[in-house]
Amino acid sequence: MTNEELQSYLTERFTEAEIKLGTQYVEMTVTAAALHETALQLKKLDKLSFDYLFCLTGVDYAENMGIVYHLESVEHRHVMVLKAKTADRVSPALDTVSDVWITAKYHEREAYDLLGIHFNNHTDLRRMFLDDSWGHPLRKDYVDEVRIVER
Amino acid sequence: MAFNIYDFTTLTHSIHVGLAESFSPVVATTIEWVIVGVSYLLFVALFGLFLVYAERKVCAAFQQRLGPMRVGPWGLLQTIADFIKLLMKELIMPRKADWFLYNLAPFIVIIASFMAIAILPFAPGLQSFDFDIGIFYLTAVSSVGVIGILIAGWSSNNKYSLIGAMRSGAQILSYELSVSLSLLTMVIFAGSMQFSTIVEGQRDAWFIFSGHIPAMIAFIIFLIAGTAETNRGPFDLAEAESELVAGFHTEYSGVKFAMFFLAEYINLFIISAVAATVFLGGWMPLHFGNLESFNHVMDFIPPVVWFFGKVLFVIFVIMWFKWTFPRLRVDQILTLEWKYLLPINLVNILLMALVVLTKFHF
């Protein structure tokens, strides 16, 4: 499907979500509550069949924390972006999608490590790179006076 | 006979007579023991150093490199420098290692190698003892070394060492069979287990030529199984560095490591020397049936040179294996032994027996 077809299909299928055409891909933003169900649908629906999660990024949007999922369908070769945000900055939590795409399990661990986003129902949520004593360095409010030299 | 000039019997005999005349029999025998022991020690140490150097140069040539070049001309003193380094290194022992066994293991390994080397005939008269079950003794003694390896792996309190030792145990036990059976093939052909008789039997033609097809098959099997028994690549599972770091000697350092290292090279020498003796005529020069003048020229080359030439050739072939092939997996090693080498070997013994019975040989 082209981006436009994809956009119209998604709009009619997911009425709750906020769908727009980004710079390259169709972007769909869902609420934290609808995330897991949407992810399942995106993978299961024959016309979509987004079975390949190629990138999972945690982003600190200052006022809220978000996860960006880049999805591709191996069969149809179309790409879309799924976003989920949570306004809770103190203990942000989203549902895991690692049961939908296995690779998300590890990317979520990375996001948890670097941004401190907790994933509900994740089977093995440990820090990926850093020691437990570290903060979450990719958060915008992260300060480290010793190791970061501002210029 | 021309090669009598090179016979050591007169020399050793005169030493013996001289000693017996000047001392009481007990003292004379003791002195003889000491002389023999020291000369073997010296030989092993020097030849071991040379083999390490040769291995490094040979592997460098296979890999389009130069190898050691810094210490001495063409790096000739490199192994001596390495040895001094190993002597000076701190001996580290893991905290929970079994003190007694940990320290015992290198000695077992190296003593087993020394025992095996005693039986080898280097030249006429240059053999420390020559008894009628020589080959039997050799196969028995050469498998003692594995006990040392097992002890080393067990006592190091290291999982890698243990895996390496267990692999080594399984491997050597299996391949001992092939080594013995391929030697047995040749024993049938030679009609003797005594090394001197075997060498004498190859005066006219080396066994690998006179025994033709079965001898060649036995030779190939012996090379493969011998390589496996010395734990060398492609059968170096016991110390597979990409899997087990250094296998059974992971926790050994300094002199104790040097002993394992030396033992490995002595074992390489023993296997090659046995191959040279049993299949390639030992110190016998190359003779062709009725080419009198050719045979005569060959006789002028001393037997020691013949022996070491053959040994070095076999060592080169084994090194060639090591620097060409990938390592086998542990189950493949056993498959190779039990599904390929053993049946072929058994059939080969039958074939050899037929050849001997029908006198279908040269």
Add this chain to the structure above:
Amino acid sequence: MSEIREVIINNDRLATDEYLVNMGPQHPSTHGVLRLLVRLEGEKVLNVQPHTGYIHSGIEKMCEAITYPQIIHLTDRMDYLSAHMNNEAVALCVEKALQVEVPDRVKYIRTIMDELSRLASHQLWWCVFGMDMGALTTFFYGLRDREKILDIFEETCGARMTVSYNTPGGLMFDIHPNFQKRVKEFITYFRTKLPEYDKLLSGNVILRERAEGIGHLSLKDAIDFGVTGPSGRASGFSCDMRKHQPYSAYPLVKFKEILDDRCDTLARYEVRILEMYESLSIIEQLIDNIPEGDYAVKMKGVLKLPEGEFYQRVESARGEFGVYIVSDGKKNPYRVKFRSPGFSNMFALNKMAKGHKIADLVAIMSTLDLIIPDIDR
């Protein structure tokens, strides 16, 4: 220790004949500082748990503080064996955001450089694979041939590995006058050496016995785990970004996407060997036709990307490499994410190695071609 305790708790205690072995972070076959917690039963691997972070350098954090042209030199240091592709991904992403069209000459040179990097990377992989299998001689043959490519890089780019040759808008320098001659010499040379690789290792009965049927990764698993690159293609996963999202001069050249459906170590091995032939043919198609023109577009002194999100996917030597830039209109990116192929590939290891021997674990890890700085970033 804590992990060991954890495993004991998580796995209803270890059975008496099982034990845990730490492979790495200092282990000859983990190629750097990867640590694998392996649960063994004798020689059999029951479970592999990779632990990362030993060489985490915070590149994504650093990127937030520097400008777009400066990001490029950091990407060199992630997957240092496919530095060109990483550089190119950032350069393409910035160009896409700024809507800059680079001259054809740049596209051609970038593609040639990509393929040379791929060759160099696969050569290194081949020799290291041989070494992991215990054939040490391959290591020197592979490096000997790779040296020639690195010389080409050094002459044109000024560095051998951390090349930093791409910049947003073009290239750092024009190609060196000797470049074409040297590349052609290399191709003729390497076409004589590649069959030797086959003779020495590919055909070898020991290798084939060791690799066949080992480390099975089905197509579904490959997609699920996001295993891309040669490792994914050996499972039949058509994931070549050069075909699916062509960039630079890839739309102009003819090449095959090497796919294999045997899914095992041998397939991964052969896919890489065949890819080397493909890379040679791509370079041959381009090297004589490099168009004249500028080697870079004149860019502004300070690059500011428009507000928005930009994603660029390229095919690096070990899989799909992605750059995701979130820009808020300033000269520094708001968030940069590198989708590194090794990260996704590595976690399929447990799936593949379960039930095989230790030696197979090493071989499987080797065919995944892991570069640890690429995983840790």
Add this chain to the structure above:
Amino acid sequence: MKSFIEYIASILKGLWTLLVGMKVTAKYFFTPWNHVTQQYPENRDSLVMFERFRGEVIMPHTENNEHLCTGCGICEINCPNGSIEIISKSILTPEGKKKRIIDQHIYHLGMCTLCNLCVKACPTGAIVMGQKFEHAVWDRALLTKVLNQPGSKIAEGVKE
């Protein structure tokens, strides 16, 4: 019987592949003069790096001890690692005007990743990449260098 033939064939085929591999290594063994080893410290005199090779940042000076650096600080801005520090000073020109010129161009080789951005950005071409690659020193402080030589001044006619 068929399986027996296959068994024998597999042995022979396996042996053959091994021999093919041994032939490759033997070829190199018996042509040792084709070795690829470079004996580094010995070949130092004949070792020439490529002209684009990036070994370090240097500031070429003429024989009159003049360089091209105006002290504008663009290299400092472009450096991703902070390995360049420009210390400038004010002087009075003969015309009586105040002018800022370079005092010290400090270069931390230990922090430099040799990315070439400073050289590319330099408007006057005052700094270039040098070919020296033997940078090992006993003291880390020695890796901090002042690129403009003492007493040097900016060459005539450099556009500011």
